[in-house]
Amino acid sequence: MTKESVLGRIVRIFEVFGTDTPAVSVSELARRADLHVATASRMVEQLVGHGWLQRDADRKVRIGMRLWELASRASPALPLREAAMPYMEDLHAVVRHHTQLGVLEGDEVLFLERLSTRHAVVNLTRIAGRLPLHVSSSGEVLLAHAPVELQERVLAGPLRGYTPNTVTDPKVLRARLADIRRDGFACCAGYVDERATGIAVPVRGPGGGVVAALSVVVPNDANARSQIPALRAAALGIGRAMGLSLSENRL
Amino acid sequence: MTKESVLGRIVRIFEVFGTDTPAVSVSELARRADLHVATASRMVEQLVGHGWLQRDADRKVRIGMRLWELASRASPALPLREAAMPYMEDLHAVVRHHTQLGVLEGDEVLFLERLSTRHAVVNLTRIAGRLPLHVSSSGEVLLAHAPVELQERVLAGPLRGYTPNTVTDPKVLRARLADIRRDGFACCAGYVDERATGIAVPVRGPGGGVVAALSVVVPNDANARSQIPALRAAALGIGRAMGLSLSENRL
Structure with missing residues (x-):
């Protein structure tokens, strides 16, 4: 067995776990990671020893706190998150x-x-969760400022609709991206769920490039757009906290 | 080379990274992980391929966003954090x-x-950071409710002082743990830094056991203790959000 395959197996083991699969039995883990049960069992044993996996009281296996700690304490996202959190809290306190x-x-x-x-509108997104770029306001903002090759790859499809409101026509999406660059925000009414509207603005990092999208998910009604000024102000604050100069900092 | 040693090497590589070491050169990584540069270089290459590590523009290596994502989306801490965040935000808005x-x-x-x-009092703690149990209010609360064997191991020392205020006498610490169980909070004035006071209360999970400590770090002055009622109320709210019954939920 080569070293490559050991790492590949470890990666496959960890990719089994997700928001909907926080804990599995070893046999289920072996099945999903395409490993012999004996192999999976031995590797789980070792990973538990290092704290990268942990066992529940019912013997199910889940991600270990030690792996979360290692990945989080030096996370590439930490500086951005630290800069953003005070502004996100203020924004959240206002928008609710x-x-x-x-x-x-x-x-x-x-x-x-x-x-x-508590009791906010339905929202599919989760921490460390993903969405395709064309279905969410954050994704549209990031796509509007992404390299042209990525834009073309996404526009080439397929563009799956989550609701009848999701933009799945590449011509319409291309025009929207230009609007988003001009207007400085994306407003997606009912794209992910018909009851909710996502509104996102770009966050610029040192040098002026777009490093993130700041967004709110609000009820899909006539008031949704009233949140845009608060979002823009918070995004400018995050940019400033990351050391952006006034002249670079724009929406 | 056995499979065990490959996993051991991977673990050593990831343990190099920390809050103060978010990015290192491959040669520095090899030195700190006690690996040959050629071995480290080959493993880094593979880990970058899986997104578990990533390379900066200056070729330094850091934790990959993919590892953070895998560790976070199924983190064992996620349900607790999700229950706690609304109450932590409210508490933070009040205490500032x-x-x-x-x-x-x-x-x-x-x-x-x-x-x-921004501009809050000095605070050593960080997300995914650690402190010894006897130096922080959170640690004292968790220790007060920990299994007796752990208490005895910590009381057996050594108990390093961070400031002249840190309790380093095991007799005094033992008496404090009893007080904390009786009073329902720990107040540590100037333990970690003389300018700051930490105040912590226990958070109880389903079944009534203490699963976490909720704390604030405030200036070390006569007002510090006025935060205790707000902390206790927030901790009870978190317990309720985790499904604790009224009769189990106590401080």
Whole structure:
């Protein structure tokens, strides 16, 4: 067995776990990671020994706190998150709806943080969860400022609709991206769920490039757009906290 | 080379990274992980391929966003954090000082979350950071409710002082733990830094056991204790959000 395959197996083991699969039995883990049960069992044993996996009282296996700690204490997202959190809290206190921070990862938006109020409107996004770029306001903002090659790859499809409101026509999406660059925000009414509207603005980092999207998810009604000024102000604050000069800092 | 040693090497590589070491060169990584440069270089290459590590523009290596995502989306801390965040935000809005959530990990307190205001008092704790149990209010609360064997191990020392105020006498610490169980809070004036006071209360999970400590770090002055009622109310709210019945929910 080569070293490559050991790492590949470890990666496959960890990719089994997700928001909907926080804990599995070893046999289920072996099946999903395509490993012999004996192999999976031996590797789980070792990973538990290092704290990278842990066992529940019912013997199910889940991600270990030690792995979360290692990945979080030096996370590449930490400086952005630290700069953003005070402004996200203020924004959340004013808007009283889901307030989110997302970054471009591959061809999707990865959500780094989400602040939520009890009884807020339905919201599919989760911390460390992903959505395709064309279905969420954060994704549209990130796509509007992404390299042209990525834009063309996404526009080439397929563009799956989550609701009848999701933009799945590449011509319409291309025009929207130009509007978003001009207007400085994306407003997606009912794209992910018909009851909710996502509104996102770009967050610029040192040098002026777009490093993240700041968004809120509010009820899909006539008031949704009234949140835009508060969002823009919070995004400018985050940019300033990251050391952006006034002249670079724009929406 | 056995499979065990490959996993051991991967673990050593990831343990190099920390809050003060977010990015290192491959040669520095090899030195700190005690690996040949050629071995480290080959493993880094593979880990970058899986997104578990990533390379900066200056070729330094850091934790990959993919590892953070895998560790976070199914983190064992996620349900607790999700239950706690609305209450932590409310508490932070009222107290306007560092607001923290910590859990017992080994013989230390591991901080899962920290909300901070700009220009708040000095605070050593960080998200995914650790402190010894006897030096922080969160640690004292967790220790007061920990299994007796752990208490005895910590009391057997050594108990290092961070300031002249840190309790380093095991007799005094033992008496404090009894007080904390009786009073329902720990108040540590100037333990970690003479300018700051930490105040912590226990958070109880389903079944009534203490699963976390909720704390604030405020200036070390006569007002510090006025925060205790707000802390206690927030901790009860978190317990209720986790499904604790009224009769189980106590401080």
